[in-house]
Amino acid sequence: MGKEMTGASSLVKSLEAAGVDVMFGIPGGAILPAYDPIFDSSIRHILVRHEQGAGHAAEGYAQATGRVGVCIVTSGPGATNLVTSLANAQMDSVPMVAITGQVPSAAIGTDAFQEADIRGITMPITKHNYLITDPAEIPRAIAEAFHIASTGRPGPVLVDIAKDALQKMTTFKYPSKLHLAGYKPQVEPEGEAIRDAAALIAQSEKPVIYVGGGVIKANASRELMRFAELTGAPVVTTLMARGAFPDSHHLHLGMPGMHGTVAAVTALQKADLLITLGARFDDRVTGKLSSFAVHAKVIHADIDPAEIGKNRYADVAVIGDLLHTIKALIPALQKVFKESKPDLTAWWRQMSSLRETYPLGYTTPEDGSLSPQFVIERIGAISGPDSIYVAGVGQHQMWASQFVKYEKPRTWLNSGGLGTMGYAVPAAMGAKVGMPDTTVWAIDGDGCFQMTNQELVTCALNNIPIKVAIINNESLGMVRQWQTMFYEGRYSNTSLQSKFIPDFVKLADAMGCAGLRCERPEDVDAVIKEAMSINNQPVVVDFRVFKDAMVWPMVAAGASNDEIMIARGLAPDWDSQEL
Amino acid sequence: MSKHTIAVLVENSPGVLARVASLFSRRAYNIDSLAVGPTENPDLSRMTIVINVEGHVLDQVMAQVYKLVNVIAVSEMPTDSTVHRELLLVKVAAAKMDEILAIVARYEAKVVDEDDEVMTIECTAESVHIEALLKALTPYGIKELVQSGLVALERGTAALSDRTLSAQGISTLHEISTQADYQN
Numbered sequence: 001m002g003k004e005m006t007g008a009s010s011l012v013k014s015l016e017a018a019g020v021d022v023m024f025g026i027p028g029g030a031i032l033p034a035y036d037p038i039f040d041s042s043i044r045h046i047l048v049r050h051e052q053g054a055g056h057a058a059e060g061y062a063q064a065t066g067r068v069g070v071c072i073v074t075s076g077p078g079a080t081n082l083v084t085s086l087a088n089a090q091m092d093s094v095p096m097v098a099i100t101g102q103v104p105s106a107a108i109g110t111d112a113f114q115e116a117d118i119r120g121i122t123m124p125i126t127k128h129n130y131l132i133t134d135p136a137e138i139p140r141a142i143a144e145a146f147h148i149a150s151t152g153r154p155g156p157v158l159v160d161i162a163k164d165a166l167q168k169m170t171t172f173k174y175p176s177k178l179h180l181a182g183y184k185p186q187v188e189p190e191g192e193a194i195r196d197a198a199a200l201i202a203q204s205e206k207p208v209i210y211v212g213g214g215v216i217k218a219n220a221s222r223e224l225m226r227f228a229e230l231t232g233a234p235v236v237t238t239l240m241a242r243g244a245f246p247d248s249h250h251l252h253l254g255m256p257g258m259h260g261t262v263a264a265v266t267a268l269q270k271a272d273l274l275i276t277l278g279a280r281f282d283d284r285v286t287g288k289l290s291s292f293a294v295h296a297k298v299i300h301a302d303i304d305p306a307e308i309g310k311n312r313y314a315d316v317a318v319i320g321d322l323l324h325t326i327k328a329l330i331p332a333l334q335k336v337f338k339e340s341k342p343d344l345t346a347w348w349r350q351m352s353s354l355r356e357t358y359p360l361g362y363t364t365p366e367d368g369s370l371s372p373q374f375v376i377e378r379i380g381a382i383s384g385p386d387s388i389y390v391a392g393v394g395q396h397q398m399w400a401s402q403f404v405k406y407e408k409p410r411t412w413l414n415s416g417g418l419g420t421m422g423y424a425v426p427a428a429m430g431a432k433v434g435m436p437d438t439t440v441w442a443i444d445g446d447g448c449f450q451m452t453n454q455e456l457v458t459c460a461l462n463n464i465p466i467k468v469a470i471i472n473n474e475s476l477g478m479v480r481q482w483q484t485m486f487y488e489g490r491y492s493n494t495s496l497q498s499k500f501i502p503d504f505v506k507l508a509d510a511m512g513c514a515g516l517r518c519e520r521p522e523d524v525d526a527v528i529k530e531a532m533s534i535n536n537q538p539v540v541v542d543f544r545v546f547k548d549a550m551v552w553p554m555v556a557a558g559a560s561n562d563e564i565m566i567a568r569g570l571a572p573d574w575d576s577q578e579l
Numbered sequence: 580m581s582k583h584t585i586a587v588l589v590e591n592s593p594g595v596l597a598r599v600a601s602l603f604s605r606r607a608y609n610i611d612s613l614a615v616g617p618t619e620n621p622d623l624s625r626m627t628i629v630i631n632v633e634g635h636v637l638d639q640v641m642a643q644v645y646k647l648v649n650v651i652a653v654s655e656m657p658t659d660s661t662v663h664r665e666l667l668l669v670k671v672a673a674a675k676m677d678e679i680l681a682i683v684a685r686y687e688a689k690v691v692d693e694d695d696e697v698m699t700i701e702c703t704a705e706s707v708h709i710e711a712l713l714k715a716l717t718p719y720g721i722k723e724l725v726q727s728g729l730v731a732l733e734r735g736t737a738a739l740s741d742r743t744l745s746a747q748g749i750s751t752l753h754e755i756s757t758q759a760d761y762q763n
Contacts, residue, residue: 124605308642
C-alpha cells in the first residue's frame, strides 16, 4: 500500500521517481498546490520569466543531454504560452514532458478564470497528452508520459492536472509496469528488411548516406561512422543532424537542402541510392519533390512507420531504432560485400570535384564592416568542437550550421522543423543547465534575441553562464534576403533598427550579464576570447555586422534542387563537371 | 481517388474521438463518414471511417492513425469480404400512404412512427440500397432525414484483433506502398 499524501505531493514524488533532476517553470493559481512540495523536493526548479522560455529550456536540456526535458506552468495563459515550444518539440522530435495546472474539475468547461482547454489545443502538437482529474491517476500518467516522450520517436507529452486533483488526498504508488496497448514502438528492425537494404547497397554505384536527426536521437553516431566507412559512400547531414557525423571526415559532403553545399545537394540529386537514416524528406531538403533525386532508389530507415512513404516512396523500409538498425546493417553488408563490393571511384571523382570547386564561402564586405559569416566561423574556431552551439532561426542559423565545424552529436541545437525565432537564448539556458561544464554559445539574430532575451535574467540569477552572440544586422535578415531576391528589394517591415535601439550592451548589463560590442573585423578574435574568459555571469556580444550579407548557396522555395545558386544569379558551372 | 473503409479499435479514454478527428483535420484527410460505438470488449470502442483517397495516401492515413497512443488497431476492411451497413431514418409526407407503404415493402424498410401528416421510415442496408430508397421517396416530400455513418464487419471468423497492423508487421504496409507513385 502506498503512502497517503496530496495529489501535489504525489506529482512531485512521481517526477522524482521518473528521474527528474531539473525543471523549468513559473507558478500560478491552478498549479500552485504543486509548488508547495516542489519547495522541499530534490528537483532543481528554475524560475523562468516566460512560459515559452520554460518550454524551450526543457528542449535545450533534452537536446543537449538526451534526457527528457521538463517544464511546469499554470493553466490558461501559462499553458498557452507553452504552445510554441510544444509544437517545436513535436516537429524536431524532442523528448519533453510539460506539466500544466488546470482549473478545478468542477469548473472545467465553464470558462473559468485562467481556463484553457490545453489538452484540446495541444492534441495536434504533442505526441500524447493527458487531462487528470483524479489524484489516483497522477503517478501512472507521469510514468506513461516519460515513457512515451523518451521512447520510439521522441516527442512532447503534456499532462494537464486539475487543481482539485492536486489538493485532494491520495496514495502514492509509482507503477513498475505500464500497460499501453496502443503504444509499442518497433525497436528491432526486421531481418528481411536489413537483407534487402544490404542487397540494394551492394548494387549501388552512386550511393549517398542521407543522415537525419534520428541518428542523434538514437545515439548512433559511432555506429554511423563504422557503417559509412564500411560502405565508403558520401555522407550528408541535414540541419537536424549536424554533428551526427564529423565535418572533418573525408566522407562528409556537408548539409543538403535549401542552403546546403553544392556537393551535398548534387550528391542527392545524382545518386542512384539514398540510404536514409532517421531523416524525413523535408521540403527544405528535397526542394521540388517531383524533381528530387529522380534516379535514386530509397532505403528509408526510421523508428516511425508513418514517415515511410509520407513524402517519398521507399523501395526498402526499415522500421526500428537506428542504433539497432545500423548495428544490424553492418554485418549484413559485410556479408554481401564479400561477394561483390561496388566501385565508387567514379562517383567519388565527381563528388570530390564538386566539393573542391564549390566549398562554402562568403565575400568580405567592401565597406570594411563585419562579415557575419566570419564572426560565426571565428566563434566556432575559437570555442571549438566541444562547445554547444544553439541558434535561433534565420540567416544566422544557416551560417551557424555552415561555418561552425561540428565534430560531435548534441553540439548543435536549433529549431529545424518549426523554425521558431527566439529559440536560442532559452534553449541555450536549458543546454547549459544540462551540461554545466560545457561552453554553450547562443548564436542569435537581433530579431530572435528580442523575442526571448528576458531569460538572460533567469540565467544571471541562477548561475547559468551562457554566451550569446547577437549577429546584429539590424533586420529580419532572412526575410530581407527574400525581399532582395523575390520582391525587388522592397524592404517591407524588415528593418529592426537594432543598431540604434535597443542598446544591447546596456540591456545585457541591466539583466545582470556582461555586455560586449564588436564592430571591426580586427577585434573579432579578441572580443570572442574576452567573452570566453567570463564564466561567472552570462555574456552578450553585440556583433554589428554587414546588413546585406546573404546566405549561399540557395535553392529557392519550390524550385528544383538542380537550380541551386551559389551566389545571386550564379549557378554552378555544370558543363565543367562530369556528372 | 477511391473510397476506403477503415476500422479503428481505440481505448475508451477521454478525448479519443477528438484525437482521431484532430488527426484527420491536421493532416487534411477528408472523412466521408465516421461511426463509433462500443465493442465486445468494454475497454474498447470501434470506429468505422470512410475516406476517399489515393492508395498511398491510405497507407499514410492508417500509419498516422495507428501512431495515436490510444489506437490499438487499424485495418482497411476488404470490400469483397465485408458486411457494410448504414441506418436511415427518414420522415416523409404521408399524403400518399399506400404508395409509400409499397416502397417501404419493396425496399425491406419499416415504418417506425406515423401520424396524419408524416411517416417515419427506418431502413438498415448498404449505402446503394439506402440511396435508392431515398430516391424513391423523394417525390413524396422528405421532411427530414438522418443517417448513421457506415459500419462494417468482416465476414467469416476473421476479427480485427487478428489482422491488425501490429500483428502483420509493417512489411504489409510496405507491400501496399509498392503500387503507389510518390513522384507525382
